Every structure is written in C-alpha cells, then in structure tokens.
Amino acid sequence: MMASSYNAKEEDGNPSSATVHGGAGTVKNKKPDNTAFKQQRLPAWQPILTAGTVLPAFFVIGLIFIPIGIGLFVTSNNIKEFEACLYSVYSKYSFSSLSTLQIDYTGVDLSSPCFNCSQNYIWNSTTPCTCSVPFSLDQPFESNVFMYYGLSNFYQNHRRYVKSRDDSQLNGDLSSLKNPSKECEPYRTSENKPIAPCGAIANSLFNDTLDLYYIDPNGSRTAIPLVKKGIAWWTDKHVKFRNPAGNNLTVVFQGTSKPVNWRKPVYELDPSDSDNNGFINEDFIVWMRTAALPTFRKLYRIIQKKPNNMSPTLPRGQYILDVTYNYPVRSFEGRKRMILSTISWMGGKNPFLGIAYITVGSVCFFLGIVLLIIHHKYGNRNNNADIPN
C-alpha cells in the first residue's frame, strides 16, 4: 500500500515542479534519458529454477539419456575387437563372445615368439628381426576390419616431444627444409646437414612391419591384403603435409639428411606407391599426430570387405601375425600391440560412453523422483508461507 502511494506521489509531483521552475535549459541537460536500458527496466524473461520447473527437465533427460546409453552400449558391444596379450597363454586368444583382437607382441616373456627380437635394443641393426605370432578367430569379422598398432607407456604427449617438429617444413616450405626450426633440437641437423623431417616425433617413427596371414585348413598361408590408404586424415594428407615443390623427390631432398634413427630417407618410405612418399606418407602422417595419452593406438592398415562376395572379411580360423621387429620399447617398459577391430558409427569399442549415459540418465531420473517428493512435500509449505492472507 505504501509503495503504491509513493509512486503516485512521485508521478504527480514531477510535472508540477517542472513547470514551476523556469530554468528548463539546465534541467533538461542533466535530466537522465528515460530509456528502458538506462533505467534498468529492459523487458526481461525471469526464469527461476524451482523444483517444479526442473522436474520435467530431469525426467526428460533421464528418459532420453537411458535409451541413448543402452544404444551406445549395445553398439559398442557389437564391435568386434580382437585383443590379446602375447605373454599370456595362446589359447586364450580364441575369443568367442568378445570380438576384439589385441595382440601384445612386445615379447616380454621367454615363451613369447618375439622374445628374442625384443632383446635387441639397437635401432639400426641391419638384419631385421622377425617373429610370428599365431592366433585364432572363433568368430568371423564381417565388415571392414581396422588394424591398429598400440603402444603403452610411450609419452607422445611429452612437451619436449610434442613441440619437436617443424610444421612449415612438413608443409613443403623450402627454406624450412634447409633450415629447420630450432624446436627440432636435438634432431635438427645430422652431419651438418638439416634433417628432413626434423624433430623427435619424426625421428621416432614407428617402423615395425605387421603382416597378417590366414592359415587355410590345409596349412597354406594366404596373405591378407592390407590397405594403407585412408589411414590418415584427408586434410592432413592433402593440405597440412606437402612435399617440397619439385618433380623428383630425390632431387628435392638433396642436401638434407634422413632422421638419425631411420633406415631409409623420407622419399623412399613406400617403395610400392610413389604418391605415398616424402612428407605425405600416410604412416608418417599418422605418427606425426601425437597421441593424447601415454597408452594409445594408431591406425595401421585397413582390411576392406571384399565388395563382391558375401564371405566375411576375416573368416574364422587360424591366423599368423608376422612382425618385423624394429621398434624397441623394452627400455622404457613399453608394450606393443596389434589390434583388430571393426568400427561402427561410434568408432571403436568403448563401453564408457554407453555406461556413462545410462548412469547419468538414471541419476537424473532418480533425482527427478527425489525432487518430486521434495516438491510435493515442501513446495506447498512455501507457497503457504508466502501468501498468508
């Protein structure tokens, strides 16, 4: 009551006093503009988070998230991913339900086929060490199979490592080719020649060769065709990474030195495909995208489903993984794995997202019920308190 009379007085008072006093010039100058913004009276939506308003949102979130979570979980479970550790017993590799294949071929155990190779800590041994890891598939991989190599305890995200590259060199800049960035130290020059590609990342390029053979029931080995196109991002392959201008890569890279740990120069990385040489070699590009965590996997090859026949990409049966063991990881207690996985729309096998969705959805639903109770019990009380008459 008081307030309303207050306002009324003010409104009545203003015009009269304005007319009485003649000094309108000064009054007008100082009088504030009566705009909604300046008077802080802009029209506004004034939402309040009460149990009543939030309740439906919680139920809706719960009802949406739980199905999404179930869907994700099921999808993830349908993904076939073969995962195995070589230093445990072989027979365990024949998975029936869990269709992932992950083979650790580091060769830590004496019993492991790659044990001998793993003892070799030297990079540049001229005689490549090879080992063969047999495994069996109890269930066929029906669709495209993606072959990964995985490294553990490998800190690709170490700061010194991450920055040790020269992106303009990799983009084909000629001056950077001859004079790489200082960030590449100590992998910048060798024998007074600039290293191309310079830096720690390039220098430590993963150089194991993995080959997959299907053992026919009759005992003959069939090489499974591994496609190396499309393992790197399209934009990386075509924009970010470029060879220096010139027809002949050998000429272009003249005057540069190969990275210390490499066996062959960058322009000879892939003898089979001339478009896959130099900086635009896809294996190289994949390696150059530094992983976020010390345990990571990188796409190695794709086993494509044969377009014409209905037979599975990888049928049931015995397989052999042939490893050319070059990459030493034992020194830092690393692990090397080979992973076979199918891919769905949500990527590889990852139950986390599904479980998380289910959990959050259920929590929301549960909270919704709790809030409903609270709202029912206390909401009325509050309203009563507010409106005493």
Add this chain to the structure above:
Amino acid sequence: MNFSTIRNFITRWCAGEENWVDTRTVYIGHKEPPSGSEAYIPQKYPDNRIVSSKYTFWNFVPKNLFEQFRRVANFYFLIIFLVQLIIDTPTSPITSGLPLFFVITVTAIKQGYEDWLRHKADNAINQCPVNVVEGGEVVRKQSRKLRVGDVVLMKEDETFPCDLILLSTSREEGTCFVTTASLDGESSHKTYYAVQDTKAFTTEEDFDTLLASIECEQPQPDLYNVFGFCFRPLGSENLLLRGATLKNTQHIYAVAIYTGMETKMALNYQSKSQKRSAITVLIRPHPSSVSPLLSVLYLCILISKALINTVLKYVWQADPDRDEPFYNQKTDTERQRHILIRAFTDFLAFMVLFNYIIPVSMYVTVEMQKFLGSYFIMWDDEMFDEELGERAQVNTSDLNEELGQVEYVFTDKTGTLTENNMEFIECCVDGHVYVPQAICNGQVLPGAMSMDMIDSSPGPGGKVRQNAMSCVTCSLGLACQETEELFFRALCLCHTVQVKEEETVDGIKMGLHQGKSTSFYISSSPDEVALVEGMKRSFFSVSVESRFELLEVLTFDSVRRRMSVIVRSSGGELYLFCKGADSSIFPRVISGKVAQVKARVEHNAVEGLRTLCVAYRKLSVDQYEETCHLLNSAKLALQDRDKKLSEAYDLIEKDFILLGATAVEDRLQDKAADTIESLHKAGMKVWVLTGDKMETAAATCYASKLFRRSTQILELTTKRTEEQSLHEVLFDLSRTVQEDSSQGNYKEIFLEICRNCSAVLCCRMAPLQKAQVLIKASPEHPITLAIGDGANDVSMILEAHVGIGIMGKEGRQAARNSDYAIPKFKHLKKMLLVHGHYYYIRISELVQYFFYKNVAFIFPQFLYQFFCGFSQQPLYDTAYLTLYNISFTSLPILLFSLIEQHINMDILKKDPSLYRDIAKNSLLRWPIFIYWTFLGVFDAVVFFFGAYFLFYNTTFTSNGQMFGNWTFGTLVFTVLVFTVTLKLALDTHYWTWINHFVIWGSLLFFVIFSLLWGGIIWPFLNYQRMYYVFMQMLSSGPAWLSIILLIVTSLLPDVVKKVVSRALWPTTTERIQVSERAHTHTHCLSHIRSGPLSVPCAGFPLNPDLSLLTFSPRHSSFLLPNNCLKVKMFFKV
C-alpha cells in the same frame, strides 16, 4: 670553477631549505632593502607556471610504463611475460605478451592524449597575459613569468593568476567581490578587503613609490587559512586565491605572494588526490577485499600445485629411461644444466602453465563493471531532482557494492533530514512573541523540523556588506520600544548577509518569492537569510540609508556558536550585538528577561524549531579601545592565531543584555520519514549526528520516525535526570563484565550499548566530533555510510566507508568530497536498497564466477600433467589459453554483472527487509567460495576424465582414424566453454535481449572462431597443430554425445543444489522470487510487504496485519529485545 662558488651555492641552497620551514618575506614591487642594511636572504620562488600535466615528452614512456605496471594485473602479466621470455615455458610469450602489449598501448595512447590536452590547457593558462605594474607603468606579461612580489592589475571578470594580497581596489571602501566557484563550488560573491594602508594607492605611479614587505607563511594547502604581515595583520580576507574570479569591481591592484605550484589551488589539488587514494587503499575494508585475500589463497594453491608437479616430475624422472627415452632426447645444453636450475625452471614453467588460476582478468572486469555500473546510478531517473535540476553523481565508482553492505548510517540533520529551507516563524522579544502574518497560511506541518547553528559553514570570514547593514525603520506600526528596536536592529546588523542585485547566480539562490526578484540575499548560512528575509517581509524594510558604522565583525565559528558585530550608531554610541545558540548566549547574559525567553526558546525547540538568541552590550569608548587592542593583538599573532582570537572573543563577548530569541523552521525533507523507516527495516542502524539542540533534534527524530512513541529511550546528558537510567544500565553492565570498571570501560560499554541500539542521536556535535563518533562507533569494520550536505559534514563523509553528499544549499563541499552525491535524502533509499543491493549481488557473483571458471579452466591442465610425464604440456592450444578469459567467457559475466536483477526493482524498494539477506557480506563468505571452488574442481574432473575415458586406447571416429592430443584438449575446452557459459545462464534471473545476445553470441563466437582457427593453414604461425582439429572432432558422433553428456553432468550438481536448497531452506529472496513469479499475472504484489522480516523489532507492538506471520528461524537474531533501545548522546562541547 673554484670551490668557493660551489660552497657558496651549497650554503645558500641550504639556507633556502632552512627558510622553507619559516615564513617568507615578500617585497612589494621587488624593492628589496639594500643588502647591507639587514640580514636579507634572497629566497627562491618558483615561477608562476602551473603544471597539471603528468608527463613531458622525454619522460612519457618510462613514467607511463612505470605507472601502468604499478597495477596488479599489468604487473602480474609482465612477470609472466618475462618468465616466458627467459625460460623455456609451455606457452609462448605471445599468450601473455600480446594482451599486455595491447592494454598497455591503448592505455598509454589514451593517457598520452589526455596529457597532451593538459599540456595545451596549461600552456593556455601559463601564456595568458597579465597586467603587471613595473616602474609606474602597466606592462603585459605572460602569466607564467609572474614572480612573487609583482604588483598586478586585475580587471573585472578576470581570473587571478596566482595567490594575491589585495592592495587597493577601484571601490571607495577598499573592497572587492570574488567568486570562488572553481575552487570550492560556492558561487556566492565574497567580499575581500584591501590592506588598509595601501587602500589609497590608486594609480600605477603610486605603487612605484610603495616600499613595503609582506611576511607570510610558507604555502600550505588549507584554503581558508592565510596569515601574514604587511604593516598590519593580514588575514584570509585580504588574500585572493588563484582560480577565483573578480566580480562587481572595476579593477584592483594586488601583489603576488604565492606563485605557480605553490598557490593554494595547486597545493590543494595535489594533497587531496593523494589523500583519496590513501583512504581507498588502506582504510577501506572492501567487501571484495575477500577477492585479494582469495587471490593470495589461490596464489598459494598455484605455488603448491607447481611445487607438487615439480617434485613429482623429478620423482617420476628418476628413471633415466623415463627422463630421456630414446625417442625423446634432450639437447646437450639441457643436459649440462645444473639440476637445481632445471628444477627451478620447471617450477617456473608450471607456474606459467597454471597462472590463469589467478583471475587477473577479474581485476580488469571488476574495474570495468564498477566504472560502467556507476552510470546506472547517474542515469537513474528516480534519483533526479526536478527542483534542483540535479541527478545523482558518482565520484568514486569503486564503492558500488558497498552500498549494499551498509550497517551504520550516520546522517546529518540539517539539510539532510530537513530541507534547510529556513522560514522565519516567530521572534520573542522580552517575552512577547511576534509572529509574521505570512506564514499563517497553513503550510506549517505538525512536528516540523529545525536547523542547527553549527551547520552554517563559517566560510571566509568578514563578508558583511556595508550597504546591507542598513537602518531599521518601523514599518508595521509597532511600538518602537527600546528593546524591540534594539532587537530588530541587532537582527538586521548582526549577520553576514549581502544583497545581490543580479539574477545570474546559479548556485545558491535565495530569491524573494514575492515580487522583488531582483534582489537576493546571499549568505553562507541560510538561517541568516531567513531571518533577514523575515525581518524584511514582516516587520521592517531594509533601506539604503546608513546610520550605523560597522567597526568590527567577530565572525561566526562552530566552537563559539555565535557571532558579534560592533557598530557605531549615528548618535556615536557603540554597540556590540551578538547572536548565537542559546547555550552560548545565556551564560553570558547579565540582565534581560532571561526566564521568559528561555522558556520560549525551550518551547520552540520542542516544537522542532531552530532558535537563536540575540543579546547586546553597550560599549564605552574605552571598552571599545580595549576591544580593538585585544582583537588586533590576536590578529597579529602568527602562531596560534585561532586560539588567541577565540580568547579575545571570549573576553569581549560578555556581560550581555538579553534582547530576545528567534525561531526558524526547517521542514523535514520529502519522504525523509519513509526513507528512515526503510533503512531501519533493512537492518541498518541510523545515527543522527547534529550540532543542534537535543530537543530540536529529538523532535526531528520523532517526525522522521527514527524514534517512535513506543521506543524506549535511553538518554545520556549532563543535566537531566534521565542520565540516571543509562548510568544504572552502564553500571549494571560494568559489574557483570568487570568488577573494577574504570572510565575507559565505561566508554567501551557505552559504545557497546550504542551499537546495539537501532537508532542513536548525538547532539551538539562539532564537525570533527562527528568524524570521531563515526570512528569510535565502528571499530569492527562494519560498513559505515555517512550522509551530509554541508562543509561541516565533510570530515565525517571522508571518514566513512561510503560518503554520500547531498547537493544542498550549503554549498557543494560535501558533494565534492563525497563518493556519491544525491540531490535529496529520499534518494538514499533507492541508492542503498536497489542499487546497493544489485551491485552487491552482481559483484559477488562476478568474483565467485571468475574463480570458478578459472579453476574449471586450469584444473584439467593440472590433471593432464599426470598423464604427460609432468612435462608442462599444455592441454589447450595457445589461442584458447589466451582468449578464454579475454573473449570466450568475458562478455557474458560482464554484462551479467551490469544488468542482473534477481528481484524486481520495485519489490526491493517496497520490502527493505530483503536487504538483510545480503547483510554482513553474506554472499562472499568462505563456505560459498569453497562451494564454488569445489564446483570448479568437480567440473574440471568431469571434463578431464570424461575426455580421458573417451580417448583411452580407442577411437571414436566412424572411419577408424585416430585423434591426437590437441583434439583431446579441444574437446575438454569445448565442454568447458559451454559449461561455464551455461552455468552463468543458469544463474541469470533477468534475461534481457542483451543477455541472450551475449551468452549465445559468445558461444557462437567460440564455435566460429574454432572453425576459422582450424580451417586455415595460418601462414604467420610456426605450428599448425590446430588444423582441422575442431572440424574433425565435430564430424564424430560420439564427440557430440560426450560433449552433451559432460555438460549435463557438470551442471547437474549445481542445479540440484539450487533446487533443493530453494525447496528446503529458501531465503527470503528466493521466496519472493517464487511468489513474484506466481503472482505476476494477477498484479498482486502487495502481500509481499508482509514477509516475515518486516517487523523490525519485537519490542514494537506488532501490527495486527503482521502478527499472523511466521518467523523464519534463521533471522531470529534480529529479534533481540535490545534492538529497541535508543540512546541519545549528549556531548558537551
């Protein structure tokens, strides 16, 4: 060069130094005595150049940089930048260097431009021509070439170029008129007097023959104090200050005594600005002082984080294969570095990586918020006063939020609670009461208020104008008895009012409302104007005929609280008329009808009228001679002049014969009672500090509802019996507290009682006492607010945390010295209840939100260190690190903190009890900060581990390709930006189009920026790590799903907390929000007034409407019975 000259120079220089503390001797026209005649040391004075500019061309860059780096934010950035430059840090120096450079450059350009303008203004002033008398001729000189001792010829409307002693004027009586509008804002014309002995010098030639010197103090900033000798004492009435303007006088001759930077204006300007900043920095306990404290805490967190990481790094690296695996070798220089140096650089690098946890950008944002926010106060239409044509002013914008934290309000009475628009009500001569007819028109309000004598500012003394001191003739046919005639004569003679003929004065206008608008009475004390006006209107008219000669003026001062004049009538009789407060007159009265007058005075005082007593004394010639002697010797004194003068006055003003008393009414200001009531309901304790009589002040307090009839009143006076009661209370208390209570304990207990009272009235306060009460009353740093309108309130205003000046009729000194100036007292209500409340809410959210968003920003980086071998690898890209606080999340919170309104403005005004919800800094308490920090950490954990499990040893693209570490960071960052912005959106209660625009706009900006940043190979960058990272991430379905999931998860706890606490333990604010929302469609808001807290005190009889209400238990502390105590303090002066 030989030694002796140097030594000479040194000794002279030293002598000059010694002289500095002494007085200075100024030789008029530079006619120094021959050097042999007496010990004469030539003194060095500065030239008359005024330098208001800060920089010169040469020192601009270093000085400006120094000034800028004194600011915390800039300095912090500079340190980070230098660390980044020196050592190998995870982020490039550009991340902090670029913003720093930008800010510094823009500020430097702005300040340089301002300084250039100042240079121009200085030049204009320094080069403006001045007429100087040299060798009997007028020479035009540039102002800056003026020297001490120059005789200057000033014409009308010219502004004085330096501090001058007036030698002679074109007016016969040797006076001139001056306005000091540019110095103290008072535009009234003040009278200055020429030195008696040089009054006759009227031509340039005369001054050539003048041989004289002036001895005066070295310059000091006090505007109203100057003492000096010529041949006779000089006072401030002879000193023309630089910056004042000559008015109504054709020309004057004056001699320069202070020049250049030594002028009072220049000194005052400097010392004042320094004082302000000192107060702001040292004394004020800021509500946001939590934020510096918090910054220190966060600095500790930052350092400990960096330390932990450094230690862990070296523990982890103990294995050389981890430190330097074959694939990641160090350079030789790195290897050879000493381990301690390496550890230290690592520590610094971690500091740089985590430095964003200290929200340096917060300081910039808070400053901007305060600066921009203060405009809303100035723009407020409701705080505009049509009558004065004034709106609220903001002098210091960094106190906006303290307006919402006020616990004690110290208010002046006259001009603040009352209008200070005096109206002559009655006079009492010898016990007979005379009432002018003019006021019998029913305008007098019951319980109307009064004014106090102390409030009349004792401006530059001696402003009595001769022709206003005019004869008194009886016009109404009253019997001209002797006492009556003397009484009215005294009223007409004993004042400092002057007549102003023109109308173009735009400051204090005392227009005569009936008819004669051409003549105004101007005085620094409005009650004198009221008296003179009342005299003129009702009883006498002022005629020009001069029958009295004014001999001496014993000017008013607030200690004596009286003024006197000595006049010689045409008959040759000498009179001393005295006018003053009753308490200062009655003890000095020897005859007259004391009892009747006293009774009338007390009656009037209870009515709330302001009373003055008039007395006179006849002086014999001998007595007059003695008086003159006393006064002159006192005026001659260089030291303790004030003291000696007051002693002299004390001797002269005695043995009075009482003539009578006057009563002047001062009405209560519009809605003063409503405002006081609101402040009470808002939980503020109102103290009225006045110089007025207790009865008058108490009447005002009752009228303004500060006291109610039902209020239990404790009085502490020296005379009255009520003293007993308080004394007993004190004694009881002291016995309970301490057996042997000394005097000091009484003081403490007394103050303790006062602090528990909801209202306190202190009477008879001198200006300085007001400030002392304020300091004493608030030792535990509650926020105090002082509001006043006159020069006598300035000390109080400066002392309080928030000083508010009312643009009243007693000049603009209070308004100029205050933090905020408002036209009327009623505007205080909106200022505190609405603006204060809003700004407190806004700033607290701003501060907390900044800490929250930076914790959420940096904590994932901290977690990431555990997964990257403690190598200081940043999680986010450089651009994201730089722009996070600058552009992605800056505007929403800034705009939020400018326009958030959690409750409608009208409701805040209607229900002052809402102010208690935010009292005692309740929104910036530690639990709340811990909650926000916890929220930040929780969100950070959700972001990081959400992304971690998504990335852990798997892929989430549909083509099997892998993502790298930058995608990881970008995912976390995207979730972060969205969460942090949406969190603010959830906190926003007032969604204007601006909020929508800024919140959705900045999210959109983030997306567009990310697309652009990753969409191009940037030619100027030496890395392309972000190329297509954002797009690739968005092309993956699980990334979208996880972004949504993580945002929902991190917002969930806050929403639940809000909803549950609102449902279970709602604050008043929240209830009102709900009910406001529930009832907006019916426009039924009136019930809100009767919220549970609108009963200010349980001791009041409960209003039947209110008694139905339930009391919220958390506010029960407000219901302590001792809240009802009201204490009157009587300070004996």
